[in-house]
Amino acid sequence: MVTPEEIARVPKVLLHDHLDGGVRPETVADIAERTGHQLPVDDPAELGQWFADAATSGSLVRYLETFEHTVGVMQTHDDLVRVARECVEDLADDGVLYAEVRWAPEQHLREGLTLTDTVDAVREGFEQGVAEAARRGKVVHPRQILTAMRHQARSLEIAELAVSYRDRGVVGFDIAGAEAGYPPTRHLDAFEYLHRENAHFTIHAGEAFGLPSIWQAIQWCGADRLGHGVRIIDDVDTSDPDSPRLGRLAAYVRDKRIPLELCPSSNVQTGAAPSIAEHPIGTLAALGFRVTINTDNRLMSQTSMSREMSLLVDAFGYDLDDLRWFTVNAMKSSFLPFDERLALIQDAIKPGYAI
Numbered sequence: 117m118v119t120p121e122e123i124a125r126v127p128k129v130l131l132h133d134h135l136d137g138g139v140r141p142e143t144v145a146d147i148a149e150r151t152g153h154q155l156p157v158d159d160p161a162e163l164g165q166w167f168a169d170a171a172t173s174g175s176l177v178r179y180l181e182t183f184e185h186t187v188g189v190m191q192t193h194d195d196l197v198r199v200a201r202e203c204v205e206d207l208a209d210d211g212v213l214y215a216e217v218r219w220a221p222e223q224h225l226r227e228g229l230t231l232t233d234t235v236d237a238v239r240e241g242f243e244q245g246v247a248e249a250a251r252r253g254k255v256v257h258p259r260q261i262l263t264a265m266r267h268q269a270r271s272l273e274i275a276e277l278a279v280s281y282r283d284r285g286v287v288g289f290d291i292a293g294a295e296a297g298y299p300p301t302r303h304l305d306a307f308e309y310l311h312r313e314n315a316h317f318t319i320h321a322g323e324a325f326g327l328p329s330i331w332q333a334i335q336w337c338g339a340d341r342l343g344h345g346v347r348i349i350d351d352v353d354t355s356d357p358d359s360p361r362l363g364r365l366a367a368y369v370r371d372k373r374i375p376l377e378l379c380p381s382s383n384v385q386t387g388a389a390p391s392i393a394e395h396p397i398g399t400l401a402a403l404g405f406r407v408t409i410n411t412d413n414r415l416m417s418q419t420s421m422s423r424e425m426s427l428l429v430d431a432f433g434y435d436l437d438d439l440r441w442f443t444v445n446a447m448k449s450s451f452l453p454f455d456e457r458l459a460l461i462q463d464a465i466k467p468g469y470a471i
């Protein structure tokens with residue numbers, strides 16, 4: 117059985133983590149006190165628990181309401197730098213080697229920052245975090261994914277922002293927010309623009325809404341990866357456990373090696389999966405889908421990459437070889453240039469798992 121110490125030590129790759137879903141509770145409390153942002157509870161220890169309890173609602177829409185209290189304290193240059201720096205420090209302390217951290221610039225303009233100001237601030241925070249991690253003897257490579265909110269109408273503008281920062285720390289684009297009622301095809305112009313620019317994007321799909329959302333994300337929008345995508349399991353007939361049968365869409369996703377950014381704890385909180393033990397990741401991994409393990413929102417789920425891996429080790433009996441497979445899957449699926457992906461696999465991931 118893999119121990120928590122081994123999991124903490126091996127290099128991990130994180131493709132789906134929200135900057136505004138991973139703020140330290142102490143930082144939320146600290147900034148809120150200074151800026152006058154009203155919190156439901158003020159004590160940092162209680163606040164961490166409040167986020168977790170409020171997010172464990174069985175509903176994505178209610179889960180998302182908790183972000184008002186993180187987005188609310190990320191409205192100035194200095195506060196964005198701080199949150200970004202602390203994010204990278206926390207990931208490095210957790211043994212994360214490479215991370216794509218997403219956030220929605222359009223949500224951080226309330227105090228007068230421009231879209232480019234916000235991306236510059238996060239970039240500065242990431243650089244500070246990398247330097248601080250290096251001082252602690254840790255190597256971490258953070259990159260940004262810029263998210264557009266699917267209920268808003270700024271996706272083309274955010275896609276243009278992502279392309280303009282493609283050589284300055286931004287590797288991709290995403291849409292997030294409530295899924296039901298806001299299909300990805302509302303943002304086709306943004307996705308078509310990204311295709312023309314040879315740019316990468318992922319789409320939150322198949323979390324709160326099922327197969328039609330995944331189908332649109334892949335076949336209409338041309339997503340490179342699926343944010344969650346967990347409901348692809350609805351297109352797998354497991355009534356005979358010895359020979360599961362894939363429907364056309366599930367077969368396409370597996371044939372094309374489309375990466376699934378699975379986030380087990382988050383899915384249990386929003387009701388997308390009944391429990392970790394019953395999470396479709398077990399079946400999807402066994403069927404050879406391009407499965408990756410992710411945190412989604414470390415604050416709301418009180419989690420980390422190591423914890424998500426530990427939960428899966430406990431539930432499915434995964435060993436180090438399995439964890440390396442998930443990690444290599446994630447690195448192969450990243451939006452980094454191919455040669456950089458290969459270098460991290462050869463130089464860091466393979467040696468890191470040869471313990």
Ligand SMILES: O=c1[nH]cnc2c1ncn2[C@H]1C[C@H](O)[C@@H](CO)O1
Pocket residue numbers: 134135136137176180183187218219220223263292293294320323382412413
């Ligand atoms: O799991 C999620 N599904 C859909 N949207 C999400 C999820 N987690 C966070 N978000 C939203 C709320 C954040 O404010 C936004 C940008 O990070 O993305």
Ligand SMILES: [Zn+2]
Pocket residue numbers: 132134292320343412
């Ligand atoms: Zn997410």
